[in-house]
Amino acid sequence: MARMYRVLGFWTLVIGLMALAGHMTSMALLFFFQTAVFVFLGYMNLSEKAYMMIFWGYMAVCFMGFTYYTFFHMKPLLA
Template structure:
């Protein structure tokens, strides 16, 4: 299970590099931060249950933040 967090770190690093190449600096920094978070978690020796709980907590925070951003910050395009 810890290896999966390192895989997530690899994919977030890839997305961050593509965002950086496309001049989306804020997005790139966000994904670089997530990369560091996932890689550090990947090398800690937690139990499988802890890794699953951490992943669910990450998903809840991410989807809540994304939903808040799209509804209240981006606003209504009409």
């Protein structure tokens, strides 16, 4: 399970680099931060249950943030 966090770190690094190349600095910084957190967690050697709880907490926060952003900050398409 710890190896999967390092894989997540790799892919968030790739996405962050692509965002940086596309001049989306705030998105790139967000993904670089996620990369650091995932790689750090990947080397902590926690139990599998702890890794699953951390991952589901991460997913809940991301889905709530995405829902908040799309509901309150995006303009309607058909307006």
